[in-house]
Amino acid sequence: MIILKIGGNILNMPAALxxxxxxxxxxxxxxxxxxxxxxxxxxxxxxxxxxPKMIDGRRITDALTLEIVTMVYAGLxxxxxVADLQAxxxxxxxxxxxxxxxxxxxxxPVNTIDYGFAGDVLGADAxxxxxxxxxGLTPVLCPxxxxxxxxxxxxNADTIANETAIAFARAGHDLSLRYCFEFxxxxxxxxxxxxxxxxxxxATYANFKADGTIAGGMIPKLDNAFTAVAAGVxxxxxxxxxxxxxxxxxxxxNS
Amino acid sequence: MIILKIGGNILNMPAALxxxxxxxxxxxxxxxxxxxxxxxxxxxxxxxxxxPKMIDGRRITDALTLEIVTMVYAGLxxxxxVADLQAxxxxxxxxxxxxxxxxxxxxxPVNTIDYGFAGDVLGADAxxxxxxxxxGLTPVLCPxxxxxxxxxxxxNADTIANETAIAFARAGHDLSLRYCFEFxxxxxxxxxxxxxxxxxxxATYANFKADGTIAGGMIPKLDNAFTAVAAGVxxxxxxxxxxxxxxxxxxxxNS
Numbered sequence: 216m217i218i219l220k221i222g223g224n225i226l227n228m229p230a231a232l233x234x235x236x237x238x239x240x241x242x243x244x245x246x247x248x249x250x251x252x253x254x255x256x257x258x259x260x261x262x263x264x265x266x267p268k269m270i271d272g273r274r275i276t277d278a279l280t281l282e283i284v285t286m287v288y289a290g291l292x293x294x295x296x297v298a299d300l301q302a303x304x305x306x307x308x309x310x311x312x313x314x315x316x317x318x319x320x321x322x323x324p325v326n327t328i329d330y331g332f333a334g335d336v337l338g339a340d341a342x343x344x345x346x347x348x349x350x351g352l353t354p355v356l357c358p359x360x361x362x363x364x365x366x367x368x369x370x371n372a373d374t375i376a377n378e379t380a381i382a383f384a385r386a387g388h389d390l391s392l393r394y395c396f397e398f399x400x401x402x403x404x405x406x407x408x409x410x411x412x413x414x415x416x417x418a419t420y421a422n423f424k425a426d427g428t429i430a431g432g433m434i435p436k437l438d439n440a441f442t443a444v445a446a447g448v449x450x451x452x453x454x455x456x457x458x459x460x461x462x463x464x465x466x467x468x469n470s
Numbered sequence: 471m472i473i474l475k476i477g478g479n480i481l482n483m484p485a486a487l488x489x490x491x492x493x494x495x496x497x498x499x500x501x502x503x504x505x506x507x508x509x510x511x512x513x514x515x516x517x518x519x520x521x522p523k524m525i526d527g528r529r530i531t532d533a534l535t536l537e538i539v540t541m542v543y544a545g546l547x548x549x550x551x552v553a554d555l556q557a558x559x560x561x562x563x564x565x566x567x568x569x570x571x572x573x574x575x576x577x578x579p580v581n582t583i584d585y586g587f588a589g590d591v592l593g594a595d596a597x598x599x600x601x602x603x604x605x606g607l608t609p610v611l612c613p614x615x616x617x618x619x620x621x622x623x624x625x626n627a628d629t630i631a632n633e634t635a636i637a638f639a640r641a642g643h644d645l646s647l648r649y650c651f652e653f654x655x656x657x658x659x660x661x662x663x664x665x666x667x668x669x670x671x672x673a674t675y676a677n678f679k680a681d682g683t684i685a686g687g688m689i690p691k692l693d694n695a696f697t698a699v700a701a702g703v704x705x706x707x708x709x710x711x712x713x714x715x716x717x718x719x720x721x722x723x724n725s
Binding site: 259262282286295299302308310346352359361363365 | 514517518537540541542543544545546548549550552553554556557561562563564565566568569570571598601602605607614616618619620621622
């Protein structure tokens with residue numbers, strides 16, 4: 216099984232998105248697509264005369280922002296991706312975490328920062344997702360979850376991909392989790408295309424963090440990836456589409 | 471099996487909506503929920519500085535309007551309804567027509583009026599929906615469909631309910647199609663709550679249309695209902711929640 220996560224940048228580039236969907240639709244066997252979509256949400260928030268609220272790269276989700284991200288992630292982007300996959304002959308089915316109770320979360324507790332309606336994932340239901348896959352359906356997951364009490368929550372898409380992979384791994388599936396983003400891998404220097412790191416282990420990751428080579432938004436992504444391999448996900452691979460197609464990109468390993 | 475369609479008015483009244491969801495969630499056995507949502511779409515269209523375009527009660531769906539109705543129907547309303555049903559212990563799964571290829575449509579041909587991205591339904595996939603039901607999932611259908619080539623289409627929610635009922639009837643299911651709206655039934659006089667019509671047959675319907683008792687938006691709804699019973703749907707019942715709960719409302723019959 217392959218779980219592919221595509222990020223907000225690709226969603227905004229029609230040609231790159233079409234290629235990524237061609238790649239995904241052609242995967243033989245079981246596959247799950249996970250998408251973000253933050254930039255389109257920002258555009259809609261702006262059209263409604265609001266300014267996106269972010270702290271440390273995380274969105275502050277007030278009630279109106281939750282409405283907008285639900286519309287954009289679960290409505291516009293998810294539904295169009297499903298239609299695009301149908302056009303490629305892949306029988307996709309779009310899901311938020313509320314659909315089939317696929318991903319249960321809880322509202323993030325307020326410590327120093329109140330993130331509003333942000334969801335911390337409690338777990339994905341690999342059993343239900345497995346039934347869809349067995350019925351010939353390919354799940355397409357958007358980063359909206361719910362708390363089981365009727366409250367929708369805005370959730371990080373990398374976390375959705377990761378938790379889904381972990382749930383399948385725990386259910387005994389052999390799987391590869393692939394993060395498709397704009398670089399050929401995790402970069403030592405984003406201005407040098409050849410500087411991608413082939414393998415990351417906890418030890419090398421710690422070194423790269425200590426010397427500042429790996430910083431910013433890559434840290435939560437890689438923390439997620441190490442959590443996944445520690446939980447039994449066979450492989451986590453990070454790269455652009457060309458790298459993933461070629462079996463390249465950064466491989467995150469336990470040791 | 472019960473297919474319940476709830477309209478845009480109920481969606482805008484939190485107390486009435488909660489009652490309708492209580493009723494739906496408590497249905498024993500297989501059930502499908504279909505919803506519209508036109509008024510919320512109008513509100514979002516207005517927030518984005520546009521005026522909804524309508525001709526004869528039908529929306530003209532230009533590209534931006536399609537984006538908005540996709541966000542509102544498939545995103546906001548559908549996802550929240552699913553979360554609300556989960557909170558009531560019903561394992562719901564939200565679907566547009568693209569999801570699992572549930573409902574295929576084609577763009578309405580342009581004759582005198584160009585409706586834009588409006589979808590005429592070609593058919594619902596009772597086989598796929600039946601698999602979801604067998605897996606313990608309760609489909610919640612929104613009125614966005616697709617053409618199989620990647621184009622999303624805006625579709626009348628009554629038609630979605632009707633075509634889904636017809637597909638299940640053709641697949642041998644015994645089912646009741648229920649339209650929940652704001653009146654106790656099809657009314658002779660909307661100012662007289664006792665004037666609801668208990669039974670409509672093609673002959674009595676023709677008379678009521680001829681003398682103007684039934685007019686306007688009820689006509690496409692009832693045309694749909696007669697199409698459904700003619701195609702083998704066991705029962706079509708139209709009324710408000712109190713009427714449907716009591717087994718009352720207008721029953722549409724073949725003869």
